Amino acid sequence: MTLEAFADTIVPGEKRSVDDRAVAGAAAGGGAVASGAVELLETPAVGLATALGDIVDALNGHALEHAAEHGLALDGSVPPFVALPFAHRTALVQTLTGPAHQQRDIWVALALFSNMAFDTAAHLHTAEAIEAGHPGLATLGFAKPDADGVWRFPDYSYRRQLANVHPNTTASGSPA
Amino acid sequence: MSSAERTDVLVVGSGFGGAIAAYHLAAGGARVVVLERGPWLTADDFDHDYLLGSSYTRIFDFVVGDGMSLLGGNCVGGGSVVFFAAMPRAPGFVFERKGSIGRRMWPSTLTRDTLDPWYDRVAEALPVSQQGWADVTYSGGLFAAACDHAGRTANPVPVAIDTARCTNCNWMMSGCRFDAKRSLLLNYLPAALAHGAQIRPMHEVQRLSRNDDGGYRVHYNVIDDEDYRAQTGCGAIDAKIVVLAAGAGATPVILQRSEATLGAMPSAVGRYFSGNGERLNTAIVNEERAGELLGLSRADGSVYTANQIGRGPVVASWDNLDGALPEFSRFSLEQLYFPPGFGTILAQVPDAAGPTWFGVEKKELVRRWRSWLTIFTMTEDDNEGVFGPPPPTGNAVRISQQMLGRGPIRYHPTANTLGGWAESDAVVRDIMERDGLARVMPWTNDVVGAYTVHPLASCRIGDDPRTSALDDRHELRNHPGIFVTDGSAVPGALTVNPALTIAALAERAMPGIVRAAQQRGVNVRYGAPAPDGATSGRSGVLPLVPTLVHE
Known part of the structure; x- marks a missing residue:
């Protein structure tokens, strides 16, 4: 649930149900969580899977510190990071990924993979992800492949000169 | 032995x-x-x-x-x-x-x-070929037209591509x-x-x-x-x-790892690294304005919405490659495509009230991905990169x-490098934001x-x-x-x-x-x-x- 809340802070999405606590519902449409961020983070190839338990503990520790600093009373029925209001989750992630944070590498990595789940569906075959309506690729408007699963764009050019070329262009087509 | x-x-x-x-x-x-x-x-x-x-x-x-x-x-x-x-x-x-x-x-x-x-x-x-305007992709064409609108030149770049075989799939980074x-x-x-x-x-x-x-x-x-x-x-x-x-x-x-057996390396091994002064800006094109200002239209009636179509950089603008300009002020600009992931994560939201590279506003930016145009800048950096222990x-x-x-x-950029990036960012902004064509932000350097x-x-x-x-x-x-x-x-x-x-x-x-x-x-x-x-x-x-x- 904590990882879901983190991923939802990176690419927010709509709640999966009315009592969804991890997904804050800060944006319309599916976000990183619906796109499979946790599945991606748990994929051994990513290299973070065995560390995720420690990462969750650390994130919740930072959430408790953040809550104390800001005088926030957290609902104890969910992990501290999940209990943070969305704006505070966002502020905390900004701090954790900021240039000054000692452990920023780990938080940046977590953010990058959360983003990748949404933008590239890196845990799925791309063509299959599109076919299944993957929320991130759909949000981008990523085009469907041809029937053989390969992309081709035969319509690709305005087919006319749209600027003057540089006067010092050499015969090889390079700058002088 | x-x-x-x-x-x-x-x-x-x-x-x-x-x-x-x-x-x-x-x-x-x-x-x-x-x-x-x-x-x-x-x-x-x-x-x-x-x-x-x-x-x-x-x-x-x-x-x-x-x-x-x-x-x-x-x-x-x-x-x-x-x-x-x-x-x-x-x-x-x-x-x-x-x-x-x-x-x-x-x-x-x-x-x-x-x-x-x-x-x-x-x-x-290889061979290397020159491209004609009929080879230029929508994104390259849009960039060329924007350069022209801003009083600049733009060139189709020489490429090591057989354009007759190319499908403009934009999967070049995965191999062709x-x-x-x-x-x-x-x-x-x-x-x-x-x-x-x-x-x-x-x-x-x-x-x-x-x-x-x-x-x-x-x-x-x-x-x-x-x-x-x-x-x-x-x-x-x-x-x-x-x-x-x-x-x-x-x-x-x-070579650094070999020093123990080969003896001392020249001091320049692992120093003077250059990132080729590289910098990226992402423009979010206002499709309607692009049609009005640049007179562009596609066969299906749309203006652009073609970020995904193409084959990397096809058009460059070389007006700032002037040897009379001072060093660190010279750069070229190219339209470019990076796939999602590399090409989206570091893009920043113009005028963001919250975080610029993630969160609610970033998601809204990503919704307009098909109207993105990425501009690649190659400046003169200061060779300030140094390799630490292997x-x-x-x-x-x-x-x-x-x-x-x-x-x-x-790599901690010097004032020279930062100055070149700032100058080139300003030129990219002038080209792409002129008369409301687009909104532009450089990619963040604060993440990686x-x-x-x-x-x-x-x-x-x-x-x-x-x-x-x-x-x-x-x-x-x-x-x-x-x-x-x-x-x-x-x-x-x-x-x-x-x-x-x-x-x-x-x-x-x-x-x-x-x-x-x-x-x-x-x-x-x-x-x-x-x-x-x-x-x-x-x-x-x-x-x-x-x-x-x-x-």
């Missing part, structure tokens, strides 16, 4: 610097072995797929350092397999650059004029499954193989040691096919000549099974530092031993018989895509390497034609050969 396999020439890496060396030395008669840390894939293996473990992650390397992230190839063919194949020559003023060392960075023997015959050689070999991109898999490497060179994939060179006969022993690990963090073996090969071409992010690391193996501590690692590069797809200069040529690791024939100072021919040999940022310059310098280094091999008893001669047998490039350089060999 225990017995090890022997060869005449050991080439480390199979990108431009390695493939060109392997071809010429094998064609000249030498026994050549090429060790490549990545896999050996060909057209049928190149996937249109972002799934981890597809060709996208197998052949690409992303190393995060302190203040700089490096992107590069990790496969047989090296950068040529994953790159965008833009092949301009470096403008003449580049060779006169002084950087911050107070003297010309390039060897006195090198100018645009003296390099042109070598550029011609590579252009014939149509063999439209003229990577080294289609020219120098098959020609080297035909002349008997051996290429061994998944062989990552760790260090060199010196043998009693004056040759070198090259120590390597064999990397697991799927999990690059794992090693499945190790070994060593003895060679009379070593050509290092592991890439500017790896060559200096191998990691235990390879050039990075690998985090993921493939692609992602943490490397020893440190600055970034480069063209690492250079970490083991560079020059005349001054204090600021260059190699002499003007690319031989490592004080370590005869070791040559470096990859991007690390280029003295500094080029203000354009560097592949053709790296390749031309490698071609130019060959007569000297062949001569050194001869002096070590190898029966080899210089003078192979282009890989397909064409000879006009060779005719152009033969008169220059006597100036490039030391007796």
Whole structure:
């Protein structure tokens, strides 16, 4: 649930149900969580899977510190990071990924993979992800492949000169 | 000394610097072995797929350092397999650059004029083609029209692409499954193989040691096919000549790790690294305004919405490549496509009230992805990159099974570099925001530092031993018989895509390497034609050969 809340802070999405606590519902449409961020983070190839338990503990520790600093009373029925209001989750992630944070590498990595789940569906075959309506690729408007699963764009050019070329262009087509 | 396999020439890496060396030395008669840390894939293996473990992650390397992230190839063919194949020559003023060392960075023997015959050689070999406006993609066309609207020029760039085969799929970073991109898999490497060179994939060179006969022993690990963090073996090969071409992010690391056995390295090994002054801006195009201002329309009635369509950079704007301008103020601009992931994560939201690169506003920006136009800037940076102590193996501590690692590069941009980025950002903004055409923001440098797809200069040529690791024939100072021919040999940022310059310098280094091999008893001669047998490039350089060999 904590990882879901983190991923939802990176690419927010709509709640999966009315009592969804991890997904804050800060944006319309599916976000990183619906796109499979946790599945991606748990994929051994990513290299973070065995560390995720420690990462969750650390994130919740930072959430408790953040809550104390800001005088926030957290609902104890969910992990501290999940209990943070969305704006505070966002502020905390900004701090954790900021240039000054000692452990920023780990938080940046977590953010990058959360983003990748949404933008590239890196845990799925791309063509299959599109076919299944993957929320991130759909949000981008990523085009469907041809029937053989390969992309081709035969319509690709305005087919006319749209600027003057540089006067010092050499015969090889390079700058002088 | 225990017995090890022997060869005449050991080439480390199979990108431009390695493939060109392997071809010429094998064609000249030498026994050549090429060790490549990545896999050996060909057209049928190149996937249109972002799934981890597809060709996208197998052949690409992303190393995060302190203040700089490096992107590069990790496969047989090296950068040529994953790159965008833009092949301009470096403008003449580049060779006169002084950087911050107070003297010309390039060897006195090198100018645009003296390099042109070598550029011609590579252009014939790949080959490099000029594009017409009918080849220019929608994104390139939009950028050209925007430049024109802003009173600037714009050029279709020379490319190593067979545009008749190209499907404009924009999956170039995963390798070209149509063999439209003229990577080294289609020219120098098959020609080297035909002349008997051996290429061994998944062989990552760790260090060199010196043998009693004056040759070198090259120590390597064999990397697991799927999990690059794992090693499945190790070994060593003895060679009379070593050509290092592991890439500017790896060559200096191998040499640093070899210091314990080879002795002190020149001080410029692992210093003066340049990221080619690279910078990216993402413009969010106002489709309606683009139609009104630029008169653009597609057959389906839309104006642009074509971010996904194309083949990397096709149009460049060279108005700021003016040798009369002060150093650090000269740069070129190119329209570019990066796939989602690399191409989306660092893009920033204009006028964001909250975080610029993630969160609610970023998601709204991503909704307009089809209207994005990415502008790539290549400026003059200050060679401020320095490599720290080498990691235990390879050039990075690998985090993921493939692609992602943490490397020893440190890069803290100087005021000169920051000034160039600011000037170029302002020009990009002027072009793309003029009259409401688009909104623009540079990519953030706060997440993974600055970034480069063209690492250079970490083991560079020059005349001054204090600021260059190699002499003007690319031989490592004080370590005869070791040559470096990859991007690390280029003295500094080029203000354009560097592949053709790296390749031309490698071609130019060959007569000297062949001569050194001869002096070590190898029966080899210089003078192979282009890989397909064409000879006009060779005719152009033969008169220059006597100036490039030391007796």
